[in-house]
Amino acid sequence: MWTPTFPPLPQVVTLPRGPVRLEDFDAPGDMETGRRMGDYDESTRLIRVARDAEPHYRALVFYHEVVHVALQDSGLHNLLKPKMQEAICDAVATALLRMLHDDRQDPDSSDAPEAQGAPGADADATGA
Ligand SMILES: [Zn+2]
8 A cells, every 4th residue: 555755844945036934833723613724924935834734734735835935926826816826726736745755666566557547557658
């Protein structure tokens, strides 16, 4: 069974307009009433991620906020409605999470895409 690994999140990342710091915080609320699991403060260039979230969810929230920073640093956020921004942040964060933390080493594993008949799994190395 595939078990992704999640190293500690970085304390600082460098994005287009400069460094962004990361802090853990105690997210208020609960899962039933809704919680803000992370946020980004543009004025201080600080990303906060809920301290008590599961490692995979902390990584997902972190990447989501990083995409918010990238959209703001580039000015693209001015062109996007809030729901569209959130959808883009979720989509890119999910892709980053899978790309950076999918550490399966065994290509013959039953978890490998080829074994599951995933789209594109039958393409050969030439791209044909
Ligand atoms: Zn968001």
